Amino acid sequence: MNEKVLIKKYANRRLYDTEKSAYITLDDISNMIKQGQRVEIIDAKTKEDVTAFILTQIIMEETKKSKNILPISLLLLFIQYGENVLGEFFEKYLEQSIQNYLTYKSFADEQYKKWLEMGIDFSNLSRSVTADLTSFKPFFDASPFTEKSKDEK
Numbered sequence: 001m002n003e004k005v006l007i008k009k010y011a012n013r014r015l016y017d018t019e020k021s022a023y024i025t026l027d028d029i030s031n032m033i034k035q036g037q038r039v040e041i042i043d044a045k046t047k048e049d050v051t052a053f054i055l056t057q058i059i060m061e062e063t064k065k066s067k068n069i070l071p072i073s074l075l076l077l078f079i080q081y082g083e084n085v086l087g088e089f090f091e092k093y094l095e096q097s098i099q100n101y102l103t104y105k106s107f108a109d110e111q112y113k114k115w116l117e118m119g120i121d122f123s124n125l126s127r128s129v130t131a132d133l134t135s136f137k138p139f140f141d142a143s144p145f146t147e148k149s150k151d152e153k
Contacts, residue, residue, distance in 0.1 A: 005037055008044040009054065015041070030058050 007029065008016045017024045029039055041051045063069050 003038070004040040005032060007039055007041045007054075009041055009050055010044045015054070016044070026054070026058050026061055029054065030062070033058075 006018045007024070008018060010016065015024050015026070015029065016022070017028070029041075032039060039051065040049065041054045042048065043050050059069060
């Protein structure tokens with residue numbers, strides 16, 4: 001599934017899946033990506049790669065449906081600094097961070113699943129963790145970030 005599916009974008013905004021020989025929608029492309037397929041979208045007339053533009057459209061549509069995919073503060077920074085600063089960050093660091101998170105999440109989900117299969121009871125876990133953390137209560141109470149400490153100054 002690592003091969004890219006070639007999609008042509010026509011001037012009338014229609015998208016054509018060359019593999020299936022059928023017109024598709026932005027939702028279809030979104031579903032393809034969610035299933036792990038890679039896509040390359042080219043303008044049928046100019047042969048220009050418009051993949052980033054179409055993927056941005058998909059994100060915009062998702063944002064309309066579910067309100068906030070990205071925080072407003074991040075969007076403001078992206079507009080303010082554009083490709084100068086944030087382009088490199090997104091390309092090099094954010095992508096790797098998300099990949100690392102997904103790898104860790106997959107590992108943690110698998111481990112949790114194994115524990116459930118072994119019949120480990122997690123119902124008492126939260127109480128024991130809370131009890132273990134009570135020894136840190138004085139530290140948090142004296143923190144310079146708490147309201148109590150700010151009032152005492």
